[in-house]
Amino acid sequence: MHRRLFPRALALLALVATAATAGASGATAESPTPATTQLRATIDTILADTRLGGAQASVVVVDTGTGQTLYDRNGDRRLIPASNTKLLTSTAALALLSPGHRFTTDVRTTGKRRAGLLSGNLYLRGGGDPTMLAADYDALAAQVAADGVRVVTGNLIADDTRYDRTRLGPDWTWDDEPYYYAAQVSALSVAPDTDYDAGTVIVHAAPAGRVGAPAVVSTTPPTGYVRIDNRAETVAEGETSISIEREHGGNTIVVTGQIAVGDEPASDWVTVWEPTGYAADVFRAALHRHGVRVLGRTVLGQPTPEAAHPVARHDSMSLGELMTPFLKLSNNGHAEVLTKEMGRMLSGSGTWSAGLTAISEYVADTGMDTGALRQRDGSGLSRRNLVPAAEFVDLLAAVRAEPWFATWYAALPIAGQPERFVGGTLRSRMAGTPAAGNVHAKTGSLTGVSGLSGYVTSADGHLLAFSILLNNYLTASVKALEDQIAVALAGYREGATTTARMAPPAVPEAPRTPEGLECSWVKPTTC
Numbered sequence: 029m030h031r032r033l034f035p036r037a038l039a040l041l042a043l044v045a046t047a048a049t050a051g052a053s054g055a056t057a058e059s060p061t062p063a064t065t066q067l068r069a070t071i072d073t074i075l076a077d078t079r080l081g082g083a084q085a086s087v088v089v090v091d092t093g094t095g096q097t098l099y100d101r102n103g104d105r106r107l108i109p110a111s112n113t114k115l116l117t118s119t120a121a122l123a124l125l126s127p128g129h130r131f132t133t134d135v136r137t138t139g140k141r142r143a144g145l146l147s148g149n150l151y152l153r154g155g156g157d158p159t160m161l162a163a164d165y166d167a168l169a170a171q172v173a174a175d176g177v178r179v180v181t182g183n184l185i186a187d188d189t190r191y192d193r194t195r196l197g198p199d200w201t202w203d204d205e206p207y208y209y210a211a212q213v214s215a216l217s218v219a220p221d222t223d224y225d226a227g228t229v230i231v232h233a234a235p236a237g238r239v240g241a242p243a244v245v246s247t248t249p250p251t252g253y254v255r256i257d258n259r260a261e262t263v264a265e266g267e268t269s270i271s272i273e274r275e276h277g278g279n280t281i282v283v284t285g286q287i288a289v290g291d292e293p294a295s296d297w298v299t300v301w302e303p304t305g306y307a308a309d310v311f312r313a314a315l316h317r318h319g320v321r322v323l324g325r326t327v328l329g330q331p332t333p334e335a336a337h338p339v340a341r342h343d344s345m346s347l348g349e350l351m352t353p354f355l356k357l358s359n360n361g362h363a364e365v366l367t368k369e370m371g372r373m374l375s376g377s378g379t380w381s382a383g384l385t386a387i388s389e390y391v392a393d394t395g396m397d398t399g400a401l402r403q404r405d406g407s408g409l410s411r412r413n414l415v416p417a418a419e420f421v422d423l424l425a426a427v428r429a430e431p432w433f434a435t436w437y438a439a440l441p442i443a444g445q446p447e448r449f450v451g452g453t454l455r456s457r458m459a460g461t462p463a464a465g466n467v468h469a470k471t472g473s474l475t476g477v478s479g480l481s482g483y484v485t486s487a488d489g490h491l492l493a494f495s496i497l498l499n500n501y502l503t504a505s506v507k508a509l510e511d512q513i514a515v516a517l518a519g520y521r522e523g524a525t526t527t528a529r530m531a532p533p534a535v536p537e538a539p540r541t542p543e544g545l546e547c548s549w550v551k552p553t554t555c
Contacts, residue, residue: 416497457535
């Protein structure tokens with residue numbers, strides 16, 4: 029892989045090349061144009077908002093065509109980026125794995141066949157696919173049955189050895205562990221729906237037919253892998269207040285509260301403890317439905333013998349296609365699987381450390397100064413991730429030259445676009461402004477941490493790369509301030525002649541979500 033010029037070096041070359049004509053417009057590094065002066069004053073006003081009192085901000089804006097820095101406030105200051113971290117992970121994955129990369133889940137055996145009897149073990153081998161649904165395991169089971177297998181005398185072996193057995197990311201906080209955005213990572217897992225939150229189950233609580241009866245609790249997909257402790261009650265009237273929580277260290281899910289007769293079911297996405305066993309349970313049930321009996325027990329974590337021959341196979345969607353649910357919905361599980369997959373493919377080790385090394389090497393090749401940042405996971409859940417805004421902008425500027433850029437750019441959330449798999453985490457933000465349908469950017473949220481990094485096309489057609497990182501604020505949200513900056517960039521016109529300070533542009537109120545959570549992390553999602 030060739031090493032590119034650093035984007036800052038490219039910016040210097042661009043400025044030198046235009047120096048002869050800069051005097052006519054007043055555009056030099058020391059003497060910005062009137063329009064740039066006005067833009068800087070406007071962003072300064074936005075960042076002076078009392079909601080950022082005592083907080084830290086790192087904001088950089090660069091014209092990707094000329095390399096000119098239009099704004100820089102603490103651009104080299106390392107701040108927690110939250111899910112903006114996914115910009116590093118996603119670009120590295122496309123570059124190192126390729127947009128056509130697919131995950132394979134297959135069924136193999138070393139057993140001898142006689143009529144419908146398979147004498148030996150059946151191996152379910154995971155390839156890391158974070159999009160495996162119960163329907164996909166059912167299709168695998170149908171293939172096994174179609175191959176003529178009716179009875180397996182041995183065990184069902186769930187092989188998750190493509191990746192290591194470290195299930196939770198470095199530095200993740202203990203109280204996130206039951207929630208679906210912090211699901212355990214395994215090479216063999218199940219997603220309950222087409223948001224593809226692998227390692228989770230959806231728990232539904234519906235009212236019973238009579239007052240005083242327990243709520244009716246079910247799961248998607250149906251599985252005996254989790255145990256339901258149902259303490260919820262059906263009441264005649266009143267507000268539904270159902271709580272669904274998994275106990276630490278196991279798969280007992282406690283359902284409490286009340287639900288009124290006639291109310292719609294309450295649902296929540298809950299992580300499972302040890303997703304490999306969850307996948308094996310779903311697959312074993314599917315085999316039973318298709319008339320295949322496994323006489324032995326289910327065994328987790330043993331490797332498939334090299335001599336095993338294939339019985340069934342499922343290939344995932346391509347990595348290019350996966351970018352849409354990954355980035356639009358800020359899917360943390362996808363980020364961590366891709367991190368381990370890069371480690372496995374490049375060094376033979378499906379670990380966080382190997383994957384993070386691969387990401388670091390790639391982003392260094394784009395021109396990021398990896399000595400100025402720290403990445404501890406693929407998703408941004410870790411609070412030990414530290415990245416300056418200037419380094420994000422360097423990456424954003426550089427990847428425009430990649431052959432897969434159009435795919436990646438389209439997969440970023442798009443401001444003000446209400447369709448969930450178009451607007452993503454920006455679908456309810458900046459609607460009705462010049463930024464709507466224009467800003468393509470990655471959001472990021474943790475308690476006291478917010479970020480927005482991506483692209484906006486200015487009023488005169490220049491593609492601007494920007495990064496806004498805000499840390500250590502005490503207010504509930506600073507999303508509106510990010511939106512004001514993005515809208516100001518969308519209205520920026522280099523040829524403007526006024527230098528008057530503009531008031532921060534008006535933006536719609538940002539969607540209300542629990543503190544520190546992405547819009548898409550709140551389900552069922554309304555933002």
